[in-house]
Amino acid sequence: MSTTVLPPKETSEPRPSAFAEHSPLRRLLSWEGAITALLIFAVLAASFGVEGFADSFNLTNAQLDIVEIAILSLTLTLLVVIGEIDLSIASNLGMCSALMGVLWNAGLSIETIIPITILVGAVAGALNGFLVTVLGLPSLAVTIGTLALYRGLAYVLLGDKAVADFPVDYTSWTSKTIGSLPIPNPTVLVIILAIIVGILLHATPIGRSLYAIGSNKEAARFAGIRVKRITFWLFVASGAFAGLAAIIYTFRFSSARADNANGLELTVVAAVLLGGVSIFGGRGTLPGVIVAVLLVGVIRNALILDDVAPDTLMLVTGGLLIISVLAPNAVTWGRERWRLRKLAQKAASTS
Amino acid sequence: MTTAVVEKQRSAAALLGRLAKARELGLLVALFLLFGATAIVNPRFIGVQSLKDILLNTAIVALLAVGQTLVVVTRNIDLSVGSVLGLSAFVTGLLFADHDIPIVVAFAVGIVIGAVCGVVNGVLVAVCRIPALVVTLGTMYVFRGIDYWLAGGRQVNAADMPSAFLKIGSGSIAGIPILPLIALVLLAAAAWGMRNLRSGRELYAIGSNPDAARLAGIPVGRRLFVSFVLTGALSGLAGVLWAARFGTIDATAATGFELNVVAAVVVGGVAIFGGSGTVVGAALGALLLSTIGSALVVLKVEALWERAITGALLLLAITIDRVLAIRAERALRASASRGATTVPNGNGAAPPPPPADEPAVATNVSEGSTRR
Amino acid sequence: ACGGTTKDSNDDSAAGPASSASANPDAPLKEGLKIAFLPKQVNNPYFTVADKGGEKAVKEFKGTYKEVGPSDASASSQVQYINTLTQQGQDGICVSANDANAVVPALTQARQRGVKVVTFDSDAAVAGRDAFVNQADPEALGRTEVQLLAKQIGEKGKIAILSATPNATNQNAWIEFMKDELKKYPGMELVKVAYGNDDDQKSFQETQGLLQAYPDLKGIISPTTVGIAAAARYLSGSPYKGKVALTGLGTPNQMRQYVKDGTVKQFELWDPAKLGYLCAYAAAALSSGQITGKEGEKFKAGELGEYTIGKDGAILLGPPQVFEAANIDQFNF
Amino acid sequence: MALTRTVSATALKRFIPLIGKTCNGACPVSHSEPSRPLLSLEGVGKTFGALRALDGVSLDLYPGEVHALMGENGAGKSTLVRILAGVHRPDTGVVRLDGEEVTFADPAAARDAGIAVIYQEPTLFGDLSVTENVFMGRQPLGRFRAIDRKAMRTQVEALFARLGVALDPDRPASGLSIADQQLVEIAKALSLNARVIIMDEPTAALSSREVERLFTVARTLREDGAALVFISHRLDEVYALCDRVTVLRDGKFVSADPLADVTEDELVRRMVGRDLDALFPKIDTTPGEVALKVERLTREGVFTDVSFEVRAGEIVALAGLVGSGRSEIARCVFGIDKYDAGSVTVRGSSLKAGRPTAAIDAGIALVPEDRRQQGLVMELSIERNATMTQMGGLARFGLLSGRAERARAKEWSTRLQLKYRRLSDAVGVLSGGNQQKVVLAKWLATQPKVLIVDEPTRGIDVGTKAEVHRLLSQLASEGVAVLMISSELPEVLGMADRVLVMREGRLAAEFDRADATEETVLSAAVGRRAA
Numbered sequence A: 001m002s003t004t005v006l007p008p009k010e011t012s013e014p015r016p017s018a019f020a021e022h023s024p025l026r027r028l029l030s031w032e033g034a035i036t037a038l039l040i041f042a043v044l045a046a047s048f049g050v051e052g053f054a055d056s057f058n059l060t061n062a063q064l065d066i067v068e069i070a071i072l073s074l075t076l077t078l079l080v081v082i083g084e085i086d087l088s089i090a091s092n093l094g095m096c097s098a099l100m101g102v103l104w105n106a107g108l109s110i111e112t113i114i115p116i117t118i119l120v121g122a123v124a125g126a127l128n129g130f131l132v133t134v135l136g137l138p139s140l141a142v143t144i145g146t147l148a149l150y151r152g153l154a155y156v157l158l159g160d161k162a163v164a165d166f167p168v169d170y171t172s173w174t175s176k177t178i179g180s181l182p183i184p185n186p187t188v189l190v191i192i193l194a195i196i197v198g199i200l201l202h203a204t205p206i207g208r209s210l211y212a213i214g215s216n217k218e219a220a221r222f223a224g225i226r227v228k229r230i231t232f233w234l235f236v237a238s239g240a241f242a243g244l245a246a247i248i249y250t251f252r253f254s255s256a257r258a259d260n261a262n263g264l265e266l267t268v269v270a271a272v273l274l275g276g277v278s279i280f281g282g283r284g285t286l287p288g289v290i291v292a293v294l295l296v297g298v299i300r301n302a303l304i305l306d307d308v309a310p311d312t313l314m315l316v317t318g319g320l321l322i323i324s325v326l327a328p329n330a331v332t333w334g335r336e337r338w339r340l341r342k343l344a345q346k347a348a349s350t351s
Numbered sequence B: 001m002t003t004a005v006v007e008k009q010r011s012a013a014a015l016l017g018r019l020a021k022a023r024e025l026g027l028l029v030a031l032f033l034l035f036g037a038t039a040i041v042n043p044r045f046i047g048v049q050s051l052k053d054i055l056l057n058t059a060i061v062a063l064l065a066v067g068q069t070l071v072v073v074t075r076n077i078d079l080s081v082g083s084v085l086g087l088s089a090f091v092t093g094l095l096f097a098d099h100d101i102p103i104v105v106a107f108a109v110g111i112v113i114g115a116v117c118g119v120v121n122g123v124l125v126a127v128c129r130i131p132a133l134v135v136t137l138g139t140m141y142v143f144r145g146i147d148y149w150l151a152g153g154r155q156v157n158a159a160d161m162p163s164a165f166l167k168i169g170s171g172s173i174a175g176i177p178i179l180p181l182i183a184l185v186l187l188a189a190a191a192w193g194m195r196n197l198r199s200g201r202e203l204y205a206i207g208s209n210p211d212a213a214r215l216a217g218i219p220v221g222r223r224l225f226v227s228f229v230l231t232g233a234l235s236g237l238a239g240v241l242w243a244a245r246f247g248t249i250d251a252t253a254a255t256g257f258e259l260n261v262v263a264a265v266v267v268g269g270v271a272i273f274g275g276s277g278t279v280v281g282a283a284l285g286a287l288l289l290s291t292i293g294s295a296l297v298v299l300k301v302e303a304l305w306e307r308a309i310t311g312a313l314l315l316l317a318i319t320i321d322r323v324l325a326i327r328a329e330r331a332l333r334a335s336a337s338r339g340a341t342t343v344p345n346g347n348g349a350a351p352p353p354p355p356a357d358e359p360a361v362a363t364n365v366s367e368g369s370t371r372r
Numbered sequence C: 001a002c003g004g005t006t007k008d009s010n011d012d013s014a015a016g017p018a019s020s021a022s023a024n025p026d027a028p029l030k031e032g033l034k035i036a037f038l039p040k041q042v043n044n045p046y047f048t049v050a051d052k053g054g055e056k057a058v059k060e061f062k063g064t065y066k067e068v069g070p071s072d073a074s075a076s077s078q079v080q081y082i083n084t085l086t087q088q089g090q091d092g093i094c095v096s097a098n099d100a101n102a103v104v105p106a107l108t109q110a111r112q113r114g115v116k117v118v119t120f121d122s123d124a125a126v127a128g129r130d131a132f133v134n135q136a137d138p139e140a141l142g143r144t145e146v147q148l149l150a151k152q153i154g155e156k157g158k159i160a161i162l163s164a165t166p167n168a169t170n171q172n173a174w175i176e177f178m179k180d181e182l183k184k185y186p187g188m189e190l191v192k193v194a195y196g197n198d199d200d201q202k203s204f205q206e207t208q209g210l211l212q213a214y215p216d217l218k219g220i221i222s223p224t225t226v227g228i229a230a231a232a233r234y235l236s237g238s239p240y241k242g243k244v245a246l247t248g249l250g251t252p253n254q255m256r257q258y259v260k261d262g263t264v265k266q267f268e269l270w271d272p273a274k275l276g277y278l279c280a281y282a283a284a285a286l287s288s289g290q291i292t293g294k295e296g297e298k299f300k301a302g303e304l305g306e307y308t309i310g311k312d313g314a315i316l317l318g319p320p321q322v323f324e325a326a327n328i329d330q331f332n333f
Numbered sequence D: 001m002a003l004t005r006t007v008s009a010t011a012l013k014r015f016i017p018l019i020g021k022t023c024n025g026a027c028p029v030s031h032s033e034p035s036r037p038l039l040s041l042e043g044v045g046k047t048f049g050a051l052r053a054l055d056g057v058s059l060d061l062y063p064g065e066v067h068a069l070m071g072e073n074g075a076g077k078s079t080l081v082r083i084l085a086g087v088h089r090p091d092t093g094v095v096r097l098d099g100e101e102v103t104f105a106d107p108a109a110a111r112d113a114g115i116a117v118i119y120q121e122p123t124l125f126g127d128l129s130v131t132e133n134v135f136m137g138r139q140p141l142g143r144f145r146a147i148d149r150k151a152m153r154t155q156v157e158a159l160f161a162r163l164g165v166a167l168d169p170d171r172p173a174s175g176l177s178i179a180d181q182q183l184v185e186i187a188k189a190l191s192l193n194a195r196v197i198i199m200d201e202p203t204a205a206l207s208s209r210e211v212e213r214l215f216t217v218a219r220t221l222r223e224d225g226a227a228l229v230f231i232s233h234r235l236d237e238v239y240a241l242c243d244r245v246t247v248l249r250d251g252k253f254v255s256a257d258p259l260a261d262v263t264e265d266e267l268v269r270r271m272v273g274r275d276l277d278a279l280f281p282k283i284d285t286t287p288g289e290v291a292l293k294v295e296r297l298t299r300e301g302v303f304t305d306v307s308f309e310v311r312a313g314e315i316v317a318l319a320g321l322v323g324s325g326r327s328e329i330a331r332c333v334f335g336i337d338k339y340d341a342g343s344v345t346v347r348g349s350s351l352k353a354g355r356p357t358a359a360i361d362a363g364i365a366l367v368p369e370d371r372r373q374q375g376l377v378m379e380l381s382i383e384r385n386a387t388m389t390q391m392g393g394l395a396r397f398g399l400l401s402g403r404a405e406r407a408r409a410k411e412w413s414t415r416l417q418l419k420y421r422r423l424s425d426a427v428g429v430l431s432g433g434n435q436q437k438v439v440l441a442k443w444l445a446t447q448p449k450v451l452i453v454d455e456p457t458r459g460i461d462v463g464t465k466a467e468v469h470r471l472l473s474q475l476a477s478e479g480v481a482v483l484m485i486s487s488e489l490p491e492v493l494g495m496a497d498r499v500l501v502m503r504e505g506r507l508a509a510e511f512d513r514a515d516a517t518e519e520t521v522l523s524a525a526v527g528r529r530a531a
């Protein structure tokens, strides 16, 4: 259809402004920019102010400390962007870890256990997805339910036992670094996954539709976006990532236990929100979340290394989370005040 | 036709209303079945002592569920209740241990601490407009951090507290344990207020449609603020009661308790996205969950299964809720006849019927051609 | 399993760094040793007392003491602290492991970097530490608890155990010995092992449930301080007070109330301060080269006197203290 | 409940404002006036970001008048209403009530001052009963400051009787049709006994009977001395009800006159700022192949056994009463809802039910009736909204580039003469008419073969309306099959090649352009033989 629908008459082209579209200035003022600056500052401060921080042994371990958080935050970002939430991820991780123990004890090979674990994680995610999409239940309520259910199943599976005799080839893989660089293997995995998820979210039609879904599900449906299907599969992905995180966790600690990663979901949620993803959906970027995970990791590591007490750590974690949302609000508020004051001055001077 | 239609609509609405009440009814039925089934296995489960114990176990979580309902109906959530409880409980214990304060002062201090925490949450949510989930997730860490900092590894024991105070936690008045009595009184007050006070109804309005609430002149910020402060105060009170009940308090008291509370509220039929649900439902939800906990022990179910069963029940509760709601909606749609919303002689009302020859058409004919 | 890595094909031989150095029993304790205490969880009063004991010891041998630890009792956060302690170049770490296995890789790394690792209260896998300060011989503890209860109930009737979490290593070891000891008492029947998850409310509820499920229950053993306190509180406020015997492991401060009001007759516990004290000396002895952790080596632990390392590097603190109305006021922890 | 105005002093009764035609709003009320304005705005300005929504606007409202506020989409009418209602505070200028300068801190303050507002978008509480909705925040109180439910119920019944509404007061507000929602809003405003009643497009979703009923009520209120502000894009309604008219253009005051002094053409010229072209610029086309064929389509309880076809180059209108099921058919054809029986065929190949993606692939586009909820994602930018339907096509190797999106969005906003500041602005800040253009852009960019438009000009000003009509006509002439659902009969008669009439979920009649008249279409819609 070669439409020349309407003869272009007077066009209302916007004047180019200093704040054009994607100007670097604008980007810097965004939350992602601010938090990146904060990260750089934190790294510099830690390197110079905290003894032993910049050491490669410490850096490697600092990365390992946030591997599972990073993996879980990838899919949680997608879910929060579409306005859903998955609080069952850590329980799912625990259940998958317990399952690994059971399967290992049953004599299955690790090579078989790994895909089964990811699959079971995905199935657990699919249950969330089913309840949310088919029955239309709010994901917050559903995943609080499965949070209890999956953790409970973990105990049912492995009970009071711990399975610890996983093969050394696998358990030591998690702490091996790439050559002499301070980059352990799991970090490489996280980077690959982050790139994949990042491209999916920011450069593909599906990623774009996630923002539409997060802002207005009905309008998204009317635009031909398969809201339910996408939602369902994101929950499945979230479950599969939890399964993957379970494998890494279990190998990293060489310990399959039912209480693995207990309570980790709140840390992940906090990291995602700190990364600038709106809890109401429709807003947020993956780089922001990655930076937030790194920031949390760096701050924790540096403070622990500096012998700061856990109560301070908690205050910092909570405070950071609140400030992350408070700061942008305050900036907007301040700008508005400034604008009104200027208007009032102008009115006063003209009259 | 008109009355018939209205009648139909009425009955459908009544059905919906009944369903809302059915929620509480359903919980009662579930409780009844649970007690019955467990009693068959072990008759002592419905003995006086056992019932007392169950009520005692429920009292504190029910109190928190009532508070949580106040915020959840406004489309908010308070995840910091566990931390507030822990902080208030520890400070109460500390004051007893180090300063020998009178019991009344302990209650006052606990409630004030809770209220102050509520003020922090309230300001951040209502004034700074930060989503409650984020705020209270943050303050959950912050309040607990303060608790840890105050405690510094200390523990307060029953011996440090006056026995009159500890009596509140386990004693009875006229055979009824005190703790549930306190919870019941506050529950009744909250239930009455939520139903009969303007401000109570306004909480529902805010949760149902926040923008419209603002336009309707409801002081949304103030209401949210007050509901967070009340929730905080209730958590603070719960902290004092916790100290009285458990006798041993350290900084970790009630860690993770917020999930139990939210679960009780959800099982109690309070919509997680606001607008509907009652405090009575929430309290019944709390009662059901703690009864399940006790019943599983009595039924000698493997302890490992308990958590899984709780989770499954939670899912079951919201699923049943949802299915019922869908049915009710369908009933409503089926009964509402098409295009019958405007009725010429509705209720034999005063205004004269429009001229019979003017068709009621969904057209607003311009240029005034049909309007003579 | 078809050709992959299975449990059978995987004969694990992940031994820690072999301590090749030989012990010099006459070496003096070094001054200025940096000894860190890493409890399961900070803010846990039991560990606070234990660590205080450690601090006292470290002061005695003029070292630098510090206590760090996670706010939640999870293995992963403990690992984070082990790594930082390693990074900080501590001379010795006294750790109570949340998960016997999960801490091993981190501890192994620490030991490779010259840090001496002594576990206390809750052991890590042997490969991960140089020595383990055992608060009580699991066998003795398990058996004495049964004996304490047997005496109180006249060796007859149903009994239950209220434990901590289902996978608490300590408790499970003790429970095994309790079961074994019970074989000697044909009149006593263990009807259930309940788990209070070291959570006060849960333990309380479990006690209540036990009594409903087994109305003719005669006694409860709770080998965990949280559990016994909760159970005592339940009993003291219920008609079962005085009728159901309760014993186990508890701190005198928590239990004083219930011993005095007659709910509990006897219970036992080691002195956690001594545990920490001994652990600090063991770490110092290791760091100074007095011992290497081999069976049979001896070292002096300040005012506690001389200790000999037993099998698998275990150092036994000594018999537990039994508390009762007559002596409870002499203790404050 | 007594709805009569108690304030109505005899002096105010039957007052008809007589203001000189040339008076330009800001001019002071002359001394010969029998009354001073009840409510007035002076030089009010309001800025959103960099957008000047209102710029020095003045307005005088006298007791006993119905004052029309007119202007194109985005002229600033709703913004002015929100200022009067205390939702926004003006950046500049003053509001006077009874000659006193006032500042409304919040909507409650305005309400307490006697100002009632019916907003453009219904603002109901879905979970609460209709009764509670009417009285929220001002429930009658009984003992212990508890809500007196009985009194509340009686008052609501009286209100509904007065409005002739047969709604169950106890049913929850969720699930009410838009018309019913609007009626509840009106009842709410009436219950306030307000001195100033502002109605922002209250009739957009009402049937003519409901409109007439509303007008009767409005006239009574006027008799009783209230001041009414009435906003509508329908000139006939304005002329039927109003006494004076204030026109806004681009946020600026244009004129304020007694309606009797302004002709329709003049009014339109003032609003648009230029002469309008023909209102229904229908281009004659010869229909081609059958593009959309609907056979015996049924959705239980909604519509039954509906068959029709639309040919390429043809505009087929679907007329009928509100709630006759027209929108539901569109939803089913497009795959939003599933149908229970029947089939939909697009250019020879049958369409899978319940799959909007399949419909889009087959070349169907649906411009839905509720643009805020269904048409647009308000928080997203104009460009994202405009390209939302073509992301697959814009992607290269599965990846999208922002540049391609922007180019595509720019192309279409230029074609449709969209008024915007930046393409990256959220679409929510646009005015209603411009939002509708974004919806059109997003679907036209898919180059559809079958275009379904549901109430394409609802809430759109005359100028934009004419543009939309020209657009539809041009699309048809280019071979697009257009199915137009509309509640505006002139639009139906002016644009359609064929008119299908729905009644109670069934297809009641079909008329050719030549046979379709107001009489025939109306009769078919209500089920009577043409007189």
Ligand SMILES: Nc1ncnc2c1ncn2[C@@H]1O[C@H](COP(=O)(O)OP(=O)(O)OP(=O)(O)O)[C@@H](O)[C@H]1O
Residues within 6 Å of the ligand: D048, D049, D051, D052, D053, D071, D072, D073, D074, D075, D076, D077, D078, D079, D080, D120, D428, D429, D430, D431, D432, D433, D459, D461
């Ligand atoms: N909250 C807001 N933020 C930013 N811009 C706004 C806001 N509200 C209105 N606007 C802008 O102000 C201008 C005037 O809008 P307004 O809603 O008053 O128009 P209107 O005359 O009511 O139009 P319509 O007839 O379409 O309802 C529009 O350009 C609109 O985009």
Ligand SMILES: Nc1ncnc2c1ncn2[C@@H]1O[C@H](COP(=O)(O)OP(=O)(O)OP(=O)(O)O)[C@@H](O)[C@H]1O
Residues within 6 Å of the ligand: B337, B338, B339, B362, D175, D176, D177, D178, D320, D321, D322, D323, D324, D325, D326, D327, D328, D329, D369, D487
């Ligand atoms: N949002 C809604 N919620 C509940 N019922 C609705 C809603 N919208 C429409 N309905 C009902 O669905 C039925 C069919 O409505 P539909 O919108 O298809 O009719 P229509 O002929 O297109 O009328 P309209 O001119 O209002 O669009 C009506 O009974 C109507 O009241």
Ligand SMILES: [Mg+2]
Residues within 6 Å of the ligand: D077, D078, D079, D120, D200, D432
């Ligand atoms: Mg408007």
Ligand SMILES: [Mg+2]
Residues within 6 Å of the ligand: D326, D327, D328, D369, D454
């Ligand atoms: Mg419609």
